[in-house]
Amino acid sequence: MQREGADGRDILRHAVEGVLWRRIAAVSSFGAESALLLAFVAEIDPSVPVIFLETGKHFPETLAYRAQLAEHLGLLDVRDVAPRQTALAAGDPTGELWYYDQDACCSLRKVVPLERALSPFDAWISGRKRFQTTTRAAMPFVERVGDQIKLNPLADWDARRIHDEMERRALPQHPLVARGYPSIGCAVCTRAVGEGEDARAGRWAGSRKIECGIHDAAPVL
Numbered sequence: 001m002q003r004e005g006a007d008g009r010d011i012l013r014h015a016v017e018g019v020l021w022r023r024i025a026a027v028s029s030f031g032a033e034s035a036l037l038l039a040f041v042a043e044i045d046p047s048v049p050v051i052f053l054e055t056g057k058h059f060p061e062t063l064a065y066r067a068q069l070a071e072h073l074g075l076l077d078v079r080d081v082a083p084r085q086t087a088l089a090a091g092d093p094t095g096e097l098w099y100y101d102q103d104a105c106c107s108l109r110k111v112v113p114l115e116r117a118l119s120p121f122d123a124w125i126s127g128r129k130r131f132q133t134t135t136r137a138a139m140p141f142v143e144r145v146g147d148q149i150k151l152n153p154l155a156d157w158d159a160r161r162i163h164d165e166m167e168r169r170a171l172p173q174h175p176l177v178a179r180g181y182p183s184i185g186c187a188v189c190t191r192a193v194g195e196g197e198d199a200r201a202g203r204w205a206g207s208r209k210i211e212c213g214i215h216d217a218a219p220v221l
């Protein structure tokens, strides 16, 4: 599905302009590197829906950054998507599911709400990069997952290039980055990393989990 010589940003532009797929949304964690993808989307069309999974477990800094970045970029349609109250009451009545079953918690608070939120769309945009994890190392720019297309326009960007481009654009930084959090998820499942540690070492530290599950479905190409 990937054209030789294809560039992720060209694909993003064609996608957002509706050349390739009519109904498209971006999904963002408003994390450490989220500003760059959102800046690219906003400069093409700031009215593209941006889905933010409001898990109820975020750092307060992430919620503040979500508001700051949306304002800075002029994003017009950021959608906070939360689990249904009935699902929380049934699946995690004490709010402690993350402590003893992280996969079930991610399913309840991320995977199921995202599936619901994305159901009206033909395609969605993710900010994942190949360098981040072994599971992303061969990730193409464009994937078909079930009935939907998933775009990874930053797939071939590395950490240095992202950092430099964010600086060049003077994009606001998530406040926790300066406090040792190069990768940021829910507060209860993220710790700061030490000198020389992998950037994602602070995510679900102490477990073998490396993905929340929203990207686990096998691509069909």
Ligand code: SF4
Residues within 6 Å of the ligand: 055, 057, 098, 101, 102, 103, 105, 106, 107, 109, 110, 185, 186, 188, 189, 212
């Ligand atoms: S990252 Fe942690 S708190 Fe957030 S949904 Fe997954 S298990 Fe739950």
